[in-house]
Amino acid sequence: MRAMEDGMFPSTPGKVKVDRAAHTAVQRQLHRCFASTTTMFLWALFLVALTASYLSFQPFVDTGSRFLSASWGGIQWEHQVRASALPRRPGAPSVLVTGAAGFVGSHVSLALARRGDGVLGLDNYNSYYDPSLKHARRLRLAEHGVLVVEGDVADAGLLAKLFDVAAFTHVMHLAAQAGVRYAMENPASYVHSNVAALVVLLEACKDADPQPAVVWASSSSVYGLNDQVPFAESDRTDRPASIYAATKKAGEEITHTYNHIYGLSTTGLRFFTVYGPWGRPDMAYFSFTRNILQGKPITVYRGKDEADLARDFTYIDDIVKGCVAALDTAGPSTGNGGRKRGPAPYRIYNLGNTQPVTVPGLVGILEEHLQLKAKRNVVEMPGNGDVPFTHANISMAQRDLGYKPSTDLNTGLRKFVRWYLSYYGYQRGGKNV
Numbered sequence: 001m002r003a004m005e006d007g008m009f010p011s012t013p014g015k016v017k018v019d020r021a022a023h024t025a026v027q028r029q030l031h032r033c034f035a036s037t038t039t040m041f042l043w044a045l046f047l048v049a050l051t052a053s054y055l056s057f058q059p060f061v062d063t064g065s066r067f068l069s070a071s072w073g074g075i076q077w078e079h080q081v082r083a084s085a086l087p088r089r090p091g092a093p094s095v096l097v098t099g100a101a102g103f104v105g106s107h108v109s110l111a112l113a114r115r116g117d118g119v120l121g122l123d124n125y126n127s128y129y130d131p132s133l134k135h136a137r138r139l140r141l142a143e144h145g146v147l148v149v150e151g152d153v154a155d156a157g158l159l160a161k162l163f164d165v166a167a168f169t170h171v172m173h174l175a176a177q178a179g180v181r182y183a184m185e186n187p188a189s190y191v192h193s194n195v196a197a198l199v200v201l202l203e204a205c206k207d208a209d210p211q212p213a214v215v216w217a218s219s220s221s222v223y224g225l226n227d228q229v230p231f232a233e234s235d236r237t238d239r240p241a242s243i244y245a246a247t248k249k250a251g252e253e254i255t256h257t258y259n260h261i262y263g264l265s266t267t268g269l270r271f272f273t274v275y276g277p278w279g280r281p282d283m284a285y286f287s288f289t290r291n292i293l294q295g296k297p298i299t300v301y302r303g304k305d306e307a308d309l310a311r312d313f314t315y316i317d318d319i320v321k322g323c324v325a326a327l328d329t330a331g332p333s334t335g336n337g338g339r340k341r342g343p344a345p346y347r348i349y350n351l352g353n354t355q356p357v358t359v360p361g362l363v364g365i366l367e368e369h370l371q372l373k374a375k376r377n378v379v380e381m382p383g384n385g386d387v388p389f390t391h392a393n394i395s396m397a398q399r400d401l402g403y404k405p406s407t408d409l410n411t412g413l414r415k416f417v418r419w420y421l422s423y424y425g426y427q428r429g430g431k432n433v
């Protein structure tokens, strides 16, 4: 380190010796160099090229060094973003879908693109579960002209750029740190994705002109220790059983604030244990399927007094219909320039199936579709944030969104198993690859 510093700086600051003979020789050289007009022309050409290349790197240079490592920016990228966000039929919405490479996000993006909406996806492809599944979903969307930008919702610079490039009429915010039990291992990731990133997104929405309407994923877990059945939107949600639930509940309060102050139209959807093809490998129905096929044991939790746990499992196609209907019925935001110009809708809906099934019941259906017996390891539910049961009252969603789930667990799991076997290369009676 010392040697390097010695080479760079004079040993006594302010006392630099100038070699006069060398200095004159250099001056003569420079003079000879610029004397010829051809050489001057070449220098000019070089300077023009240098300036042009600097300007083409402007999006990276002027927004700060944090973007140097990001995979977005540039004229070509902006062109792709604009094309993806552009509606394919007159009057159709232009939707920014966050978490578009996720389970619900990819299905909703596809449904919107299929009917001609403009759809731009955003996803950080994190490794909470196998990112290769997220990339496979991305490729599926690309086949339908949907671009999924790689980036984090908490990146305010990226969001500002996206809103600058495309005029989104709606935001479908489905990016989140999901999973109830993982919240005990990594609570900070829930605060980052479900609270901090949500605020960054709402800031971008409130600054946009015109402001988009926001539809976003809350969760049935907000009901926490509520024991009034079925769960209605008017029930207590101030007793969350997990950090995950607490961050989703925080999201409901935060969106309320943006609705109240800035006139943002917001709709929170409380999803009830969503399952189906292209699903999440961390969820019970998915990991049970994997273990049963591999001959490995599964852990089945049981509640107090040996009571079975139950969930209001809801099939993905029903959830997609609910999301699209929420988007179509969302009233407009009313603010601009950071100020509210009138009241805007603030809505919360349950999207469930209304037919809870026990966890042993779920395993039984999987055994039937897989034609294999599960090795069940039944244990008492650990104190890990789980709740004993969920059951949705969907009358509000029925009334306002025309939401009407139509897939029972048996039918939905049949479709899931068919997808699973084909995606992972299984054939009946053994793995094919």
Ligand SMILES: O=C(O)[C@H]1O[C@H](OP(=O)(O)OP(=O)(O)OC[C@H]2O[C@@H](n3ccc(=O)[nH]c3=O)[C@H](O)[C@@H]2O)[C@H](O)[C@@H](O)[C@@H]1O
Pocket: 178, 179, 180, 218, 219, 220, 221, 271, 272, 273, 274, 282, 283, 284, 285, 299, 300, 301, 302, 309, 310, 311, 359, 386
């Ligand atoms: O409805 C929701 O809001 C939530 O639904 C699911 O959470 P959860 O219902 O706990 O779904 P799973 O993790 O698939 O668990 C389903 C049931 O299986 C049980 N389970 C889970 C894992 C396991 O190894 N064994 C087991 O018996 C759980 O206790 C639970 O009763 C999602 O994972 C959450 O992201 C989502 O927000």
